[in-house]
Amino acid sequence: MRSDKTLSGRRAFLRTAAALTSGIAGFNFLPVPALASPASGENELNILGPKEGYSPEVGTLVSMMTWMRTTMLASVKGMTQEQLDFLLDDKANTVGAMLYHLAATDTFYHLHTFQAIPWGKWDNSYNKEWSIPMQLGIIARNKIKGNSLDFYLEKLNTSREKTLAEFRKRDDKWLMTVDKEWPWGPTNNYCKWFHVCEHESNHNGQIKFLKSRMPGAKPGGE
Numbered sequence: 353m354r355s356d357k358t359l360s361g362r363r364a365f366l367r368t369a370a371a372l373t374s375g376i377a378g379f380n381f382l383p384v385p386a387l388a389s390p391a392s393g394e395n396e397l398n399i400l401g402p403k404e405g406y407s408p409e410v411g412t413l414v415s416m417m418t419w420m421r422t423t424m425l426a427s428v429k430g431m432t433q434e435q436l437d438f439l440l441d442d443k444a445n446t447v448g449a450m451l452y453h454l455a456a457t458d459t460f461y462h463l464h465t466f467q468a469i470p471w472g473k474w475d476n477s478y479n480k481e482w483s484i485p486m487q488l489g490i491i492a493r494n495k496i497k498g499n500s501l502d503f504y505l506e507k508l509n510t511s512r513e514k515t516l517a518e519f520r521k522r523d524d525k526w527l528m529t530v531d532k533e534w535p536w537g538p539t540n541n542y543c544k545w546f547h548v549c550e551h552e553s554n555h556n557g558q559i560k561f562l563k564s565r566m567p568g569a570k571p572g573g574e
Contacts, residue, residue, distance in 0.1 A: 409524040451504035452485035458511040
């Protein structure tokens, strides 16, 4: 049996180690948005796994996508139009364009996986709104500007809500269905939508980098 003195010493060590780890080189290992999520109702943001209203594996995927979305939104909270339009150089994308791009990604994967439309074969009406933010690059740098944060949040929320509504109609068998013609090789719907999730993580890192280069950014920030 461990003595009270031993347990007390271990607790002290863990507190010290946690403090040191969180401060190493200014890195923030604990993502604030996940730890500081809404307090109203039961908070399950940090519980990855099956969710009510979805089949078990679909719900697990949704929990990961929701965690990532919450983290990304925390990175852009309170951004002004000037910050959203900030262009680091002539090869970079703006934060606003990347937010629009994430909504476009949701939209096109929605059409492809839920409506079984071969990639790029959807009705041209979708391309009119979504092709430029999907492709990014020079055209997006010239076209996507002058919008408020609310403009991009509405695009993100609308596209994601449509996706979640479709997920509620699908089961784990659908999620595991393999597309043998996908350019990466045999790929199931789970992998396609997990890509949407990790793709958002990738752009979240870019957004944080751009924030650190914006006028007025604090030294040593993300």
